[in-house]
Amino acid sequence: MKRKSLLLSALLLLSPSAMAADLGWNGGDSGSIYSPVPASGWSGFYAGISAGYGWGNVLRKPTAGGAETSNGTSGFVLGGQLGYNLDLGGMVISTEADLQGSNLGYEEAIPGIGTFKTGMDYFGTLRGRAGMSFGQVMPYLTAGFAAGRGTASVTSPANVVTSQSANHLGWTVGLGMEAMATQNITFKAEYLYVDLGTQSYAGLPVGNSDITQRFSVIRGGVNYKF
Template sequence: MKSVLVSGALLGAMVAAPAMAADLAKPQSYPVKAQVAAPAPVFSWTGFYIGANAGYAWGSGKGAADYYGVSPDGWFGGGQVGYNYQFQNNMLVGVEADLQGSDISGSANNVNSKLDYFGTVRARLGYAYDRFLPYVTGGLAYGKNTINDFGYSDSNTHVGWTVGGGLEYAITNNWTARAEYLYVDLGKKTYDNIGDAGIAASTARVGVNYKF
């Protein structure tokens, strides 16, 4: 009887062995770590750009123009070109030059003043929040002004200063849009028909740029 039981146990072991070997041969399944998506590249403001702008100005005459009560205002439009450099800490420095044709004019007491064109050459300092760029700016301003007084006309090219700030947003990697305020003081020059006169004005503008 014992021999029969031993024989049966040996036979069962022989039958089960191939099955166990087959199970051991199967590759074990282990959890696979999910792949981490690469982070989107951070936008950089560094580079040259060119663009266009349009806006409105309101101000006052200086010197004799102020004495006669002349307060010019009106629309303007033009273009700009510049370069930005963004540091690793997101601080930004840049330089920009712009030129606008204008219809900024005013009349009082038979005296008319009209700013034919004006422009600026400015430094910019900002801090980039990825695609948002708030900044301050300031530098040189210039423009040609014409004054008519009782039929007599004289023109002068003024050189003064400007200061202001703005907010720019990168719509795509190449196109940006901005809103900007500048105070422009063109000082005074001597006009043959009225004496020392000039213009100072606040300007608000919007613009677009293409960054290379």
């Protein structure tokens, strides 16, 4: 009876250790069934939301010729993104599209005319991403096309508003880092430089103007991977 009791005690002591070894929790080899991030952990479609802050400058030049002026712009951005990741086992390549609402702009008082204001109402990008996965963290570089809708307006001393809008096309480049919170949820921080080129705005009390929009954006976001 005493021998059976000793044998049962030994089995009970060994069982948890054997189970842990089988699951790779005791520093098992690379063939264990447990892995915090599988090789294909980043692959799949995803969608999410993001928000941040932008700053830059706007160049304004009379269309008929004359001196060019430069003014600083700033404002907040809020929007969403969707994309697809392909995990190649260490390297991750992606395609991502995003659309951001914005109050990025500036205004100035022009004597005898009123208050001139210009900025971006919204902008979006279509970019490629290339990153390296280090477990649950992926730093990446990104670049692609950018487009946006800008508005320029003049508010007269009598509070009469004259405004014109135009579509801008350009490019963007940046970098970021994304981290897995779970297999489906990731968080990201990103910097983008956006050059939306020059467009003409006609019919304003300040005269027809060629306006160039360039700015930087820092934003954070959360994605859900399907």
